[in-house]
Amino acid sequence: TQLLEQSPQFLSIQEGENLTVYCNSSSVFSSLQWYRQEPGEGPVLLVTVVTGGEVKKLKRLTFQFGDARKDSSLHITAAQPGDTGLYLCAGADSGGGADGLTFGKGTHLIIQP
Amino acid sequence: DSGVTQTPKHLITATGQRVTLRCSPRSGDLSVYWYQQSLDQGLQFLIQYYNGEERAKGNILERFSAQQFPDLHSELNLSSLELGDSALYFCASSATAGGTGAFFGQGTRLTVV
Numbered sequence: 001t002q003l004l005e006q007s008p009q010f011l012s013i014q015e016g017e018n019l020t021v022y023c024n025s026s027s028v029f030s031s032l033q034w035y036r037q038e039p040g041e042g043p044v045l046l047v048t049v050v051t052g053g054e055v056k057k058l059k060r061l062t063f064q065f066g067d068a069r070k071d072s073s074l075h076i077t078a079a080q081p082g083d084t085g086l087y088l089c090a091g092a093d094s095g096g097g098a099d100g101l102t103f104g105k106g107t108h109l110i111i112q113p
Numbered sequence: 114d115s116g117v118t119q120t121p122k123h124l125i126t127a128t129g130q131r132v133t134l135r136c137s138p139r140s141g142d143l144s145v146y147w148y149q150q151s152l153d154q155g156l157q158f159l160i161q162y163y164n165g166e167e168r169a170k171g172n173i174l175e176r177f178s179a180q181q182f183p184d185l186h187s188e189l190n191l192s193s194l195e196l197g198d199s200a201l202y203f204c205a206s207s208a209t210a211g212g213t214g215a216f217f218g219q220g221t222r223l224t225v226v
C-alpha cells in the first residue's frame with residue numbers, strides 16, 4: 001500500500017502571506033494530483049503533474065513534482081481568504097493503476113482576512 | 114459542476130440494512146472510482162472500474178460491492194450496515210484507467226443509526 005504524508009496538517013495564516021504545503025512518499029508515482037475540497041463538497045482537481053521536476057503554475061499557486069516522483073509541493077503566493085480549504089494530494093501508482101488513486105490526509109488551510 | 118452526478122445526496126438508515134449509491138460519470142469518462150471519507154481516515158479508496166471491468170481494489174469491505182454497467186454508470190452496494198459505515202461516499206470519474214486527474218461528484222452522506 002502506498003502512503004502519502006501531507007504536512008502541515010493545519011495551517012492558519014493572514015491574508016497576503018505566502019505558504020508552502022508538502023506531500024511526501026517513499027513510493028514512486030506515475031503522476032500526482034492536487035485537489036482542493038470545501039466542506040460538504042467533493043474534491044476539485046487543481047493540477048496533475050507527470051514528469052519528475054515538473055513545475056506548473058495556476059495563478060498564485062505553484063506546484064512542483066520532485067525529481068524522483070516521490071514528493072510534491074504546493075506554494076501559494078499572497079494567500080487570499082478564498083484559498084481556504086482542505087488541500088489534498090493524490091498519487092497514481094506507477095505499476096499500472098492497481099492501487100487506484102492514493103490520497104494523503106490533507107492540509108487544512110485557513111486564510112484570515 | 115464536475116459533471117459527475119451522485120444520488121442520493123443524503124441517506125439515513127438503520128444498522129443491518131442495505132443501501133445502494135448511484136453514480137453517473139462525466140460524459141466520455143470510462144473510469145469510475147469510489148471513495149469513503151470520514152473525519153479520522155480521510156479519503157479511502159474503495160474500488161475502481163474501467164469500461165465495465167474491475168480495475169483496482171482498495172480497502173473495500175466484503176459487505177460492500179460495486180459494479181459498472183454498460184452505460185458506464187456505477188452503483189455501490191453497502192449491506193449489513195454498521196454505525197461505523199457512516200461517512201461521505203464519493204464517486205469520481207476520469208477519462209483513462211489511471212494517471213490523469215479525477216473529477217468528483219458531490220458525494221452521498223450516509224448516516225447509519
